[in-house]
Amino acid sequence: MCGIIGYIGDGRASRIIVKGLKRLEYRGYDSAGIVTEEDGKLYIKKGAGRIDELSKELGFPEMPGKRGIGHTRWATHGIPNDINAHPQTDCTGKIALVHNGIIENYRELREELLKRGHRFDSDTDTEVIAHLIEDELKSGGSFEEAMRRALLRLKGSFALGIIYTEEPDKLYFVRNESPLVLGIGEGENFAASDVPAFLEYTNRVVFLDDREYAIIGKDFWVVKNLDSGETVEKPVQKIGWSLEMAEKAGYPHFMLKEIYEQPRAIRDALHGNAGIIRSVAEEVARYEKIFIVAMGTSYHAGLVAKYLFQRLAKKVPIVEDASEFRYEFEDLVDENTLVIAITQSGETADTLAAMKLAKRKGAKVLAIVNVVGSMATRIADLTLYTHAGPEIGVAATKTYTTQLTVLTMLAIELARVLGTAGEEYLERLEMELNTVPELVERVLKHDGSLRELAEYLREKRDFFYIGRGISVPTALEGALKLKEISYIHAEGLSAGELKHGPLALLEDGVPVVAIAPGGKTFDKVVSNIEESKARGAYIISIGNRDDLGKVSDVFVKMPEMDELLTPIVYAVPLQLLAYHLAVLRGNDPDKPRNLAKSVTVE
Numbered sequence: 001m002c003g004i005i006g007y008i009g010d011g012r013a014s015r016i017i018v019k020g021l022k023r024l025e026y027r028g029y030d031s032a033g034i035v036t037e038e039d040g041k042l043y044i045k046k047g048a049g050r051i052d053e054l055s056k057e058l059g060f061p062e063m064p065g066k067r068g069i070g071h072t073r074w075a076t077h078g079i080p081n082d083i084n085a086h087p088q089t090d091c092t093g094k095i096a097l098v099h100n101g102i103i104e105n106y107r108e109l110r111e112e113l114l115k116r117g118h119r120f121d122s123d124t125d126t127e128v129i130a131h132l133i134e135d136e137l138k139s140g141g142s143f144e145e146a147m148r149r150a151l152l153r154l155k156g157s158f159a160l161g162i163i164y165t166e167e168p169d170k171l172y173f174v175r176n177e178s179p180l181v182l183g184i185g186e187g188e189n190f191a192a193s194d195v196p197a198f199l200e201y202t203n204r205v206v207f208l209d210d211r212e213y214a215i216i217g218k219d220f221w222v223v224k225n226l227d228s229g230e231t232v233e234k235p236v237q238k239i240g241w242s243l244e245m246a247e248k249a250g251y252p253h254f255m256l257k258e259i260y261e262q263p264r265a266i267r268d269a270l271h272g273n274a275g276i277i278r279s280v281a282e283e284v285a286r287y288e289k290i291f292i293v294a295m296g297t298s299y300h301a302g303l304v305a306k307y308l309f310q311r312l313a314k315k316v317p318i319v320e321d322a323s324e325f326r327y328e329f330e331d332l333v334d335e336n337t338l339v340i341a342i343t344q345s346g347e348t349a350d351t352l353a354a355m356k357l358a359k360r361k362g363a364k365v366l367a368i369v370n371v372v373g374s375m376a377t378r379i380a381d382l383t384l385y386t387h388a389g390p391e392i393g394v395a396a397t398k399t400y401t402t403q404l405t406v407l408t409m410l411a412i413e414l415a416r417v418l419g420t421a422g423e424e425y426l427e428r429l430e431m432e433l434n435t436v437p438e439l440v441e442r443v444l445k446h447d448g449s450l451r452e453l454a455e456y457l458r459e460k461r462d463f464f465y466i467g468r469g470i471s472v473p474t475a476l477e478g479a480l481k482l483k484e485i486s487y488i489h490a491e492g493l494s495a496g497e498l499k500h501g502p503l504a505l506l507e508d509g510v511p512v513v514a515i516a517p518g519g520k521t522f523d524k525v526v527s528n529i530e531e532s533k534a535r536g537a538y539i540i541s542i543g544n545r546d547d548l549g550k551v552s553d554v555f556v557k558m559p560e561m562d563e564l565l566t567p568i569v570y571a572v573p574l575q576l577l578a579y580h581l582a583v584l585r586g587n588d589p590d591k592p593r594n595l596a597k598s599v600t601v602e
């Protein structure tokens with residue numbers, strides 16, 4: 001996720017853009033850049049670092065020109081450095097552009113352009129787009145037509161801001177699966193990834209839809225369809241948000257916004273790893289001894305991976321809390337070992353220590369990370385990115401479901417490499433995995449009823465989350481989410497464990513959350529639910545089979561899906577329940593007491 005802001009009018013573009021980028025820093029902040037134009041000349045300043053430092057260091061506000069585009073980056077391809085910062089340009093230097101999203105087919109396009117003599121400066125997927133437009137421009141026609149022909153060749157998600165020196169009175173903005181909105185001013189116009197970037201200048205907006213592009217001037221704007229080139233009529237709407245609300249896109253907290261971002265984040269995780277998952281699976285297939293190390297929510301993702309690897313690839317990784325692994329497993333790691341480290345921040349001290357131990361002992365290390373260029377990516381031999389974008393809320397949500405997405409892709413590909421599952425089943429599972437964003441969209445509709453449930457449960461002091469098989473880590477994660485932000489004590493456990501102790505704690509009205517997708521142990525979970533109910537428990541069940549409703553006080557109906565995909569989709573109601581209980585109890589879910597987003601100390 002990155003931030004884009006463009007301006008054209010009579011003002012000093014660079015000053016307006018710097019302020020806009022500050023408002024978009026929550027969308028990414030590892031590097032930034034600005035391009036402005038005056039008298040047919042482009043001025044570009046960019047680098048790695050935060051907006052404020054770069055602005056002083058590079059002199060953003062002094063850049064000339066009444067039109068320009070700015071970008072604050074959350075790296076997806078190419079580590080954060082000066083060259084990989086946006087804007088990126090073509091060979092002639094006449095085209096400059098910024099990008100938010102992931103171009104899935106950039107490698108093949110880059111190869112084709114290299115063969116045609118194009119020279120690349122950066123490691124980004126973005127730079128390919130500038131050279132592609134330049135190449136199409138050589139085939140004749142207007143800049144707009146060349147741009148359209150080039151963009152029709154892209155696969156993946158892209159919001160773009162494009163400036164071309166030969167057309168001094170225009171800016172181009174394109175939207176496909178990454179947000180873009182126009183700000184309509186008086187004698188000036190804006191475009192940005194999000195409303196906060198220009199809200200202090202105008203609250204009149206035009207939301208672009210996917211596969212649309214806009215051409216804006218200081219006193220005109222037009223929107224067209226990317227595929228047909230036809231003009232599209234778009235209403236101008238008024239935004240009633242305060243600036244602070246707008247940064248959360250109208251959500252009261254970043255955590256809720258990030259819960260709702262999960263369909264887009266999961267789509268980016270799918271797009272971002274489609275081209276490389278095979279080669280990583282081939283590497284993983286070479287190892288018999290596999291450890292998975294992680295902390296917190298990432299540790300739960302590791303437990304899900306264990307079930308996925310067992311079921312699909314017939315491999316049994318040992319999943320260990322990194323803080324234990326680093327002290328207890330020293331003698332079990334050697335050059336025949338693969339260590340998979342899961343860490344969204346890429347900076348968790350215990351996980352980094354576990355990775356360094358693995359490296360010292362000659363093991364191969366694969367990292368699954370959200371932050372490009374973080375320490376974990378520099379220690380690992382191989383890295384898979386979750387592409388969730390910055391996660392501001394301390395409690396992991398979209399980084400968890402994107403970790404699970406990547407791990408599911410990896411387990412499927414591993415099964416394919418090892419031949420441990422039928423190709424027909426793997427293809428069906430893969431197809432269904434690609435519908436998970438839509439399944440999450442559907443499940444988000446339970447938000448209202450989960451808020452009501454939270455109202456009823458707000459005074460409860462103890463919760464139990466139970467599940468079987470791949471739903472055990474889902475139960476653990478549900479309990480952790482509740483503890484982290486509502487401060488209510490909760491315990492996640494395998495349903496079979498209930499009668500070995502925890503059942504003694506059940507009394508009238510104690511909530512038991514049962515994670516019960518249809519599957520081979522469904523009937524067992526139902527009998528555990530009845531066991532709990534017989535002790536007075538208040539049963540909240542999450543599943544897809546209607547007979548669950550008969551044995552539950554509250555039944556959260558989930559869509560049909562393969563049981564192996566339920567950890568991703570079933571996490572959403574658990575996140576929402578925890579979020580609403582936290583808010584009802586007067587907590588700030590974005591900043592829970594005593595916790596940090598990344599524990600960089602031991």
Ligand code: BG6
Nearest residue numbers: 296297298343344345348396596
């Ligand atoms: C905790 C976070 O501090 O660290 C959790 O609050 C997270 O949300 C855990 O799961 C591990 O962090 P990471 O970055 O290694 O995944």
